[in-house]
Amino acid sequence: MSRYVIGRIxxxxxxxxxxxxxxxxxxxxxxxxxxxxxxxxxxxxLGPEQIADIRASYAADTPLWSQYLHTIANFLTGRFxxxxxxxxxxxALLLANLPPxxxxxxxxxxxxxxxAISISFVSVLLPLPRLRAFFHSIPSLFISTPVFWLGIxxxxxxxxQLKLIPVISPGPWEVLVLPVLTLAVPISAPLAQVLxxxxxxxxxxxxxxxxxxxxxxxxxxxxxxVAKNAVLPTLTIGGILFGELLAGxxxxxxxxxxxxxxxxxxxxxxxxxxxxLQALVVFSAAAxxxxxxxxxxxxxxxxxxxxxxxGAVA
Amino acid sequence: xxTALNINSPTSRLSNVPALEIGNLAVSYRSHGEDHxxxxxxxxxxxxxxxxxxxxxxxxxxxxxxxAAIGLLAQNGRVESGSIRLNxxxxxxxxxxxxxxxxxxxxxxxxxDPTSSLNPVKTIGEQVAEVLQIHRQGRGTEIEARVIxxxxxxxxxxPELRAKQxxxxxxxxxxxxxxxxxxxxxxxxxxxADEPTSALDVTVQKRILDLIDELRDEYGTAVLLVxxxxxxxxxxxxxxxxxxxxxxxxxxxxxxxxxxxxxxxTRKLLSDAPSLGxxxxxxxxxxxxxxxxxxxxVIVENLVQDFHLSARRATFRAVDDxxxxxxxxxxxxxxxxxxxxxxxxxRSIVGFNKxxxxxxxxxxxxxxxxxxxxxxxxxxTIQLVYQNPFASLDPRQTIFQVIxxxxxxxxxxxxxxxxxxxxxxxxxxxxxxxxxxxxPHALSGGQRQRVxxxxxxxxxxxxxxLDEAVSALDVTVQAQILRLLDELQQALGxxxxxxxxxxxxxxxxxDTVSVLHNGRLVDEGPVEDVFQNPGSAYTRxxxxxxxxxxxxxxxxxxLNGASQ
Numbered sequence: 001m002s003r004y005v006i007g008r009i010x011x012x013x014x015x016x017x018x019x020x021x022x023x024x025x026x027x028x029x030x031x032x033x034x035x036x037x038x039x040x041x042x043x044x045x046l047g048p049e050q051i052a053d054i055r056a057s058y059a060a061d062t063p064l065w066s067q068y069l070h071t072i073a074n075f076l077t078g079r080f081x082x083x084x085x086x087x088x089x090x091x092a093l094l095l096a097n098l099p100p101x102x103x104x105x106x107x108x109x110x111x112x113x114x115x116a117i118s119i120s121f122v123s124v125l126l127p128l129p130r131l132r133a134f135f136h137s138i139p140s141l142f143i144s145t146p147v148f149w150l151g152i153x154x155x156x157x158x159x160x161q162l163k164l165i166p167v168i169s170p171g172p173w174e175v176l177v178l179p180v181l182t183l184a185v186p187i188s189a190p191l192a193q194v195l196x197x198x199x200x201x202x203x204x205x206x207x208x209x210x211x212x213x214x215x216x217x218x219x220x221x222x223x224x225x226v227a228k229n230a231v232l233p234t235l236t237i238g239g240i241l242f243g244e245l246l247a248g249x250x251x252x253x254x255x256x257x258x259x260x261x262x263x264x265x266x267x268x269x270x271x272x273x274x275x276x277l278q279a280l281v282v283f284s285a286a287a288x289x290x291x292x293x294x295x296x297x298x299x300x301x302x303x304x305x306x307x308x309x310x311g312a313v314a
Numbered sequence: 315x316x317t318a319l320n321i322n323s324p325t326s327r328l329s330n331v332p333a334l335e336i337g338n339l340a341v342s343y344r345s346h347g348e349d350h351x352x353x354x355x356x357x358x359x360x361x362x363x364x365x366x367x368x369x370x371x372x373x374x375x376x377x378x379x380x381x382a383a384i385g386l387l388a389q390n391g392r393v394e395s396g397s398i399r400l401n402x403x404x405x406x407x408x409x410x411x412x413x414x415x416x417x418x419x420x421x422x423x424x425x426x427d428p429t430s431s432l433n434p435v436k437t438i439g440e441q442v443a444e445v446l447q448i449h450r451q452g453r454g455t456e457i458e459a460r461v462i463x464x465x466x467x468x469x470x471x472x473p474e475l476r477a478k479q480x481x482x483x484x485x486x487x488x489x490x491x492x493x494x495x496x497x498x499x500x501x502x503x504x505x506x507a508d509e510p511t512s513a514l515d516v517t518v519q520k521r522i523l524d525l526i527d528e529l530r531d532e533y534g535t536a537v538l539l540v541x542x543x544x545x546x547x548x549x550x551x552x553x554x555x556x557x558x559x560x561x562x563x564x565x566x567x568x569x570x571x572x573x574x575x576x577x578x579x580t581r582k583l584l585s586d587a588p589s590l591g592x593x594x595x596x597x598x599x600x601x602x603x604x605x606x607x608x609x610x611x612v613i614v615e616n617l618v619q620d621f622h623l624s625a626r627r628a629t630f631r632a633v634d635d636x637x638x639x640x641x642x643x644x645x646x647x648x649x650x651x652x653x654x655x656x657x658x659x660x661r662s663i664v665g666f667n668k669x670x671x672x673x674x675x676x677x678x679x680x681x682x683x684x685x686x687x688x689x690x691x692x693x694x695t696i697q698l699v700y701q702n703p704f705a706s707l708d709p710r711q712t713i714f715q716v717i718x719x720x721x722x723x724x725x726x727x728x729x730x731x732x733x734x735x736x737x738x739x740x741x742x743x744x745x746x747x748x749x750x751x752x753x754p755h756a757l758s759g760g761q762r763q764r765v766x767x768x769x770x771x772x773x774x775x776x777x778x779x780l781d782e783a784v785s786a787l788d789v790t791v792q793a794q795i796l797r798l799l800d801e802l803q804q805a806l807g808x809x810x811x812x813x814x815x816x817x818x819x820x821x822x823x824x825d826t827v828s829v830l831h832n833g834r835l836v837d838e839g840p841v842e843d844v845f846q847n848p849g850s851a852y853t854r855x856x857x858x859x860x861x862x863x864x865x866x867x868x869x870x871x872x873l874n875g876a877s878q
Contacts, residue, residue, distance in 0.1 A: 205430060206425055206426070206427055206430045206431040207430060207431050207432055207433045207434075209386055209423075209425065209431075210423065210425055210431045210432070210493065210496070211433070211444070212386055212417065213384060213386060213417055213418060213422060213423035213425075214417065214418035214422075214444060214445040214448055214496065215414045215415065215416070215417040215418035215419060215445070215448045215449060216414070216418075216444070216448055217410075217411065217414050218410070220448065224444070225433050225436075228435050229433070229434070229435060232435070302435075303434075303435060304434070304435060304480040304482070305434055305435075305480070305482050
């Protein structure tokens with residue numbers, strides 16, 4: 001393995017540790033106590049001693065640093081603790097809620113990429129300047145669209161007015177259509193903006209003039225010379241937008257009443273289920289780090305300038 | 315070859331039809347809703363097998379004229395009137411689609427900057443093959459074979475390997491050869507060479523221009539050579555067209571224009587061109603002839619500079635055992651091509667690099683022993699002026715702030731004192747006080763370089779390091795800056811260390827010179843001695859590569875071209 005790869009993996013581990021530590025401190029600093037919220041409920045009729053027992057079983061009263069070391073050791077061995085609210089292992093909760101979010105995120109991201117690429121390239125390939133200007137302005141419209149509003153609007157139009165997608169018990173694919181669209185539109189916007197700016201920039205490069213001087217048509221120039229050079233730098237943006245995707249999933253799942261990591265997060269926050277939240281933060285950070293690590297490692301495959309030179313000829 | 319057009323038949327070489335004939339061309343650019351005309355009533359012609367040089371300074375409209383000829387004006391550019399005839403056919407009104415069919419095949423381009431003119435993510439082979447694919451010349455293996463043949467033809471070693479490499483793996487000169495291979499692939503009637511060698515070292519420049527000459531002879535192609543360098547034009551063209559502010563000042567056979575220029579502007583260009591000005595334009599300098607005078611401003615002894623390469627433990631020796639001395643009040647030039655170690659040497663002298671071994675004494679101070687605060691103090695005695703006056707000034711600062719800044723870094727002075735110093739130094743470099751409130755973008759390249767010199771001088775240093783300080787400027791501006799530097803040296807007793815790749819300029823300004831090659835000192839001594847009796851083969855090659863020396867043989871080359 002090259003020094004570059006080892007370095008990137010090392011950085012990824014540091015980011016994970018930092019995410020864990022910062023979220024641990026923040027969660028502990030929050031006012032309120034999940035155990036008290038649940039067990040102090042008078043209907044349960046638990047005495048102070050019983051509550052103290054329960055607290056001891058969660059190790060809730062030991063010093064903070066000892067809790068920190070305890071939790072980090074558990075996380076390292078794959079034990080994420082128990083949800084106070086649901087009373088089941090956090091890992092079980094995560095596993096149960098992961099698949100729907102994974103589908104939503106994957107399709108949402110794919111659609112966002114397709115939208116961004118189509119809008120950007122249509123905006124430079126169209127023959128009419130007015131149409132080009134129209135397509136150029138689409139991303140600014142998309143970027144200022146709130147996710148919740150778009151979701152409600154889509155349900156209103158497609159489900160209630162056009163009656164294309166049933167609201168009650170839709171099929172396994174139909175259930176995904178509107179959420180995916182809701183998630184994709186705001187994420188496609190920054191991607192399209194960066195892509196358009198890159199395309200405009202690459203079009204002014206001398207090698208594009210040279211391609212034109214070879215007799216290449218506008219379409220040939222855009223596909224064979226501009227496309228790859230303009231798309232390459234957006235890989236990084238794509239990685240960063242993954243964070244947006246997670247945030248978007250929370251709102252989207254809430255609006256469409258779907259189960260998933262988003263709704264799990266929402267419930268854990270409202271019930272201050274610290275064990276679940278801690279695991280969610282680390283899970284999200286891990287996903288984010290993994291995506292960005294993949295992007296970094298993919299770059300040399302697409303961009304010959306970043307390949308390590310083996311016995312280059314002077 | 316089946317093409318819709320009958321431009322470029324082999325017989326056209328013998329016929330009397332010019333390969334390119336531009337008649338009363340007017341081009342304008344549209345900006346902020348207004349048309350600005352930049353080319354006015356330009357007429358010229360290039361006959362088959364002939365090289366016509368289009369000469370002028372930046373902003374003269376030479377590149378716009380060339381772009382119009384190949385139909386590649388910027389989006390906001392437009393041919394207002396006039397004709398552009400390629401082998402007799404007027405293409406000025408053609409739509410882009412129709413122009414695509416002749417670009418690359420009948421008319422081709424050798425661009426200015428080889429480093430950015432090749433697509434970085436495509437292999438060399440793909441990019442050469444592309445022009446054949448666009449014009450449907452052959453299939454897969456046929457094209458591959460032709461690509462290798464072309465790469466070999468333009469003088470690239472190991473063409474099979476080159477075809478698989480990416481642009482960043484090739485040097486600038488090699489990339490320009492690739493671009494030439496693309497330009498000649500379909501044997502066009504006309505090649506437009508837009509400053510084809512401005513970005514290259516002088517010896518590489520010579521080889522590339524030789525190659526273009528050779529291919530022109532072989533294929534009978536006409537060449538429109540756009541250049542700011544009269545020396546290059548003098549060596550390589552049959553006829554010269556001089557442009558200024560978008561108008562033709564004069565045109566005619568090269569030897570006639572050079573021998574008896576009719577316009578004042580051409581005369582000025584000629585007198586300012588360093589490569590043509592041998593003996594005619596030498597800045598007079600006062601030299602006291604006392605060799606015993608051992609007052610050295612700079613002493614460099616056995617300087618070695620190693621750089622560690624990150625990947626392995628390997629080191630790269632950029633500067634290898636260099637020694638020289640510079641007498642106070644004189645100019646010493648360090649000459650070499652890119653990679654020769656000249657800039658590294660300069661950086662060591664200013665104290666930016668810590669030498670791996672050797673000794674550097676500047677104004678009696680051993681630079682190698684300095685660090686921290688003493689190093690910072692030392693910077694007052696020696697200042698740098700950089701090559702690019704566009705990048706070396708902060709675009710958000712006013713000119714006053716630019717020049718004042720060094721004063722703020724050293725001993726605190728009251729504001730009135732600083733204002734007085736800034737105004738005095740501005741006067742010294744010949745700029746009006748009115749520029750103080752402006753920002754760099756409102757100044758011309760020459761004015762900016764004056765500002766950079768003022769900024770360096772405001773601390774009253776004793777030594778100025780000029781790193782390619784005039785290389786980015788037009789010849790007339792270059793001549794003005796060189797005169798200014800000479801005046802300042804005489805008035806302030808400054809010592810200059812002049813880093814340059816341009817031997818012609820070095821000859822104008824320097825007293826002594828060190829020639830570097832691959833980090834080693836290959837020649838040194840008083841400038842005229844080195845010119846008259848170069849001590850190494852490399853120096854001889856450098857001197858031979860200076861353009862503008864072929865005047866004497868011009869008659870011969872004119873005979874090859876078409877008679878007027």
